[in-house]
Amino acid sequence: MTKEPIRVATAVPPLRKRKQSTGEVYSRRTPVEQLLAALHEISIEEVARRSEILDSADPEYIPPEAVMHFVRFAKNCSDQLAYKSLFRSLRQRFLQLLRVNRKSLGGDRYIEDSYQAAVRDAVVDNVTEKLCHDRNAYDDRLDYFEINFNSAVARARRTAKRDSSENRKRENCQSLEAVVESADLDGVDTAIRSLRDVSEKFEDFSYRSGVYSAISLLPDEERQVIQLLVEGFKIKEIAELVGCTEKTVSARRNRARAKLREELYLEDRV
Structure with a gap:
């Protein structure tokens, strides 16, 4: 007697990556x-x-x-x-x-x-x-x-x-010494939110790509904090994940935000 096949396709979304040689879609084991x-x-x-x-x-x-x-x-x-x-x-x-x-x-x-x-x-x-x-x-x-x-x-x-x-x-990128006021960083925070809140102007792929590009230029530790913020994690949670104090996470975030502001501010002046 033939066993009935296990039905998984209707419940589990299939993968989309295709093999270069055949164009066939990859499948999970x-x-x-x-x-x-x-x-x-x-x-x-x-x-x-x-x-x-x-x-x-x-x-x-x-x-x-x-x-x-x-x-x-x-x-x-x-x-x-x-x-x-x-x-x-x-x-x-x-x-x-x-x-x-x-x-x-x-x-x-x-x-x-x-x-x-x-x-x-x-x-x-x-x-x-x-x-x-x-x-x-x-x-x-x-x-x-x-x-x-x-x-x-x-x-x-x-x-x-x-x-x-x-x-x-x-x-080896040098840290910024100046403390940037929160009001000056509103545009940066908005840009970061755009990566997880696709609506209105954020549907513009080129805009989000610009934000991603700016984030990719950050030093590793600062980029990691920003990426986790994009994922919705709080400062305390990030500190637990990366194994450092909340103060250190906040400092990395502030340095990253300031650098992103410098990178993204050009768009505001156009």
Whole structure:
């Protein structure tokens, strides 16, 4: 007796990335498709809870391919708490694969291998930037992470290593000393909001592209803060995610906003 095929296409959105050689659309692995079909039947809150489980032996464990899918799927979800939980879980999956050697300085103090840390941060930042794009327009580059997460991370790591010298040069940008008043930064905050609130003038792709371009020029630590702000995270939440104080996050945000103002202010004067 022939088994009835598992129906997943009606519940799970298909990928859109096409193979260059044949034009055929990529597909997820069958076990992932089957799991996604089941997960689409439960609440997003329950999916978010299960995404926090890191032990692959746990029966409720969700593989990273599925976590990536639901971060993308839930981007317009009204439950932002669930979305943020999924986002944190996804970031943790990256950190599991992008381990950095640490040297003890005594007590609870340690120092990370600077090169490995730079590669890790570059990968996470790059994916975060793609997720920012994906909120407004489907970014098929993220499809690889739903097909084979480990392989996609390995590829991203190789790219980050190749570009590491350029990234380090970018980090040497001098910090702005002047404190910019909040009123002067309204245009910057509006521009940042435009990346997640596509309406009115923000539907202009060229405008959003200009904002993305300006953000891409920021030093890594400042760019990371802005990208997380775009994703809807608060200062306190960002501090927890990147492992620093709220004061440090605020300082990075302020430096980034000031630089973005300088970059975007040209448009206001035209």
